[in-house]
Amino acid sequence: MITFTVEDRDGEQKPVEVPEGISLSLMEVLKASDYNILATCGGMALCATCHVQVVNGFDNLPPAQDLELDMLDTLPDADSDSRLACQIRVDEAVEGALFRIKSEEPS
């Protein structure tokens, strides 16, 4: 099992457990765990509605690629620890991480 923590917009933190070896992105896991994120583009790094801040474990993740960095640049509230959840594979690298949901709540 891979375990990490997700902090929702209201500050509530909950652990999320995912079986090892599933090929899903963090965005897909968040949606499947009923977090309210829009993810309009379905994971193509085109909409930035899956923005998360990696509070713990940022350095363990593989670095963001150009497309993701370009998109992050268009966000007013992105910082150096910002990532797009759809570009993060859920594998050993996210073990123990803390992700804070940053994207605006869909209306």
Add this chain to the structure above:
Amino acid sequence: MITTDICIIGAGPVGLFAVFEAGLLKMRCHLIDALPQVGGQLSEIYPQKPIYDIPGYPAINAQTLVDNLMEQIAPFNPGFTLGERVESLDRQEDGSYQITTSDGTAVHCQVVVIAGGLGSFEPRKPEILNLEQFEGKGVAYMVKNPEQLRNRRVVLAGGGDSALDWTIFLAEIAKEVTLVHRSDSFRGAPDSAEKVVELAKQGRINLVLQSNITSINGNGHLQEVTITAKDKSVTTLEADNLIPLFGLTPKLGPIADWGLSIDKSAISVDTTDYSTNVERIYAIGDINTYPGKLKLILCGFHEAALMCQSAFHHVHPNQKLSFKYTTVNGVPTF
């Protein structure tokens, strides 16, 4: 006041194709979109992506599909109001509607078709103290008319392509241009990033990196911008205009307040004709929901065709509708 048969809210692919289907039945359309261009998600989010599931096209570029739709509906001469968001719908005594936009444009129509997709695309707003207070008084989220910025002191914020492009453009006409960006490098098109850095070296623009705008002030109109750097140092800059450019994000917006039955940000419809719970209002494309709904362009096109057959009875209450193929009749025009 603009008068038409069908007013379509949303000029995405589904709203555009609805014009064609309506035209075949001799109904005139007027389209309104909050974006300055037609095409909805295709033009705004993924103009250069190929789409593989449009019948008859093994692959088609999203913007080409939009261009083709515009060509296909040209014979029907639809009206367009772009760059304005629909704010309200008012039912008239005879059952028709008056629609009003954010800029006060009024459209009178017999039938309203909501093809609003994910909602209207609104600018992403940074957290800046007093920001909303100065909207329209020096603060704007897009450059509609660059001439209005001639000889002004303009501050731009953002690090994407539009922030870079407008900085380069405004360097020529504004009195003073400052670009504020939170990082120390630009990810946008390398050409534009290089040009901006070069302009800064020549002293033709001010480039403030690793910084965010934190508050703004003025007396009725924007006068100064306060910038806080990563190292927490604070500077204040005199400015006439502030343009935060952080892209757009869809919001359901006013559609939520029109008394329509809404389920998880989508409008519930009857699948026989895609009518809503309110007479003469239809909802097609990504904005509607029903059991089995698929958010695909193809499905929105189908919905547009069925919707028009039903809308016809409101637009031409005394005429009988008989179904004909375009191959038999050709494409009639007005």
